[in-house]
Amino acid sequence: MSLVLNVDGDRWRAHLRAIAEKRSGLVPVIKGNGYGFGLGRLARKAGWLGVDVVAVGTPSELSEVANRYDGDLLVLTPWRSFDLPPESVPAARLIHTVDRIEDLRDLAASGDRPRVVLELMTSMKRHGFTPRGLREAAAVARAGGVRLEGSSVHLPLGRAGGNLAEAETLMTELVAAGLATTVWVSHLGVEEVARLEQHYPEVTFRQRVGTELWLGDRGALAVRAHVLDSHPVERGEVFGYRGRTLPRTGTIVIVSGGTAHGIGLEAPTGDSGAKARVSALARGGLDAVGLAKSPFTLGGKARYFAEPPHMQASMLFLPAGTNVPEIGETVEVRVRYTATYFDEVEIS
Numbered sequence: 001m002s003l004v005l006n007v008d009g010d011r012w013r014a015h016l017r018a019i020a021e022k023r024s025g026l027v028p029v030i031k032g033n034g035y036g037f038g039l040g041r042l043a044r045k046a047g048w049l050g051v052d053v054v055a056v057g058t059p060s061e062l063s064e065v066a067n068r069y070d071g072d073l074l075v076l077t078p079w080r081s082f083d084l085p086p087e088s089v090p091a092a093r094l095i096h097t098v099d100r101i102e103d104l105r106d107l108a109a110s111g112d113r114p115r116v117v118l119e120l121m122t123s124m125k126r127h128g129f130t131p132r133g134l135r136e137a138a139a140v141a142r143a144g145g146v147r148l149e150g151s152s153v154h155l156p157l158g159r160a161g162g163n164l165a166e167a168e169t170l171m172t173e174l175v176a177a178g179l180a181t182t183v184w185v186s187h188l189g190v191e192e193v194a195r196l197e198q199h200y201p202e203v204t205f206r207q208r209v210g211t212e213l214w215l216g217d218r219g220a221l222a223v224r225a226h227v228l229d230s231h232p233v234e235r236g237e238v239f240g241y242r243g244r245t246l247p248r249t250g251t252i253v254i255v256s257g258g259t260a261h262g263i264g265l266e267a268p269t270g271d272s273g274a275k276a277r278v279s280a281l282a283r284g285g286l287d288a289v290g291l292a293k294s295p296f297t298l299g300g301k302a303r304y305f306a307e308p309p310h311m312q313a314s315m316l317f318l319p320a321g322t323n324v325p326e327i328g329e330t331v332e333v334r335v336r337y338t339a340t341y342f343d344e345v346e347i348s
Helices: 009-022 039-049 059-066 101-108 131-142 164-176 190-199 274-288
Strands: 003-007 026-030 053-056 072-075 094-098 115-120 147-154 182-186 204-209 221-233 250-256 293-298 301-305 313-319 330-333 344-347
Touching (some): 039 059, 053 059, 059 072, 101 131, 147 164
Parallel strands (some): 026 053, 026 204, 053 072, 115 147, 147 182, 182 204
Antiparallel strands (some): 221 250
């Protein structure tokens, strides 16, 4: 019983190479569920790409990545004294993100001269120094106790018109703080980085890239689930954990993939447009009458859950007259990769 991510290996690797070639100073981001591939697999692939540093999300992700990749490790979540990196990871390989003056002073007082990047607040308002705070932090860093690896800006996603205007404004602040030497950036397009490199030829830009790198060629990826069982049901017949009935005669099809895999658990799409809102309302209406659209495709159509997905399997409803797949066949599944845990990842 398995939910499998199948990867066209040649196509995927060609895509990774292409991104590495067009994203100078590439820093692969390896975090969360490893974009569906797993942290360890992406760590090995980053080594295959030949990059000198990767970025993880949190200190807890370091061990799994550090054991499979030999280069430097940037931690994206700002350093906090209550969430320290594991001792098994060599400190010399670590680069900490710092966004508070008290944390910078704690690191400087450690006596280990830890490597740091100083993050400037962007319009995202998540982490970062104010411009004035950044200038103070730069002075503390230069006083010794830490090794300054540059500055960092983490811009928001998907803004109309791009992020270049904000990036240009932030660069002015970095120049004022004397930190426009190496700048670590996220969520800037290739053309936007090219413009910055043109305007600031003395600056080295390190481009942190996650989704575009690992999931940028969706045609190379396919998710399939096994058909585990099927049972004909008459209209009004009781079935399932919750003793439901259906208003139509058909077939209950049980497929691999449930809540343990992330099936039925939606991550935010980030799409706030009118179309997305209408879709959300439509889904809510279907949910209210017990008919939620599933991500499983049978007979060329996305099918409804017969009841909410279980931990490791889902029950689907096929109306009478629809071809019923054989046990052991596989069906297509549309998933959000960053919210799905696969039983297997098969790379050709």
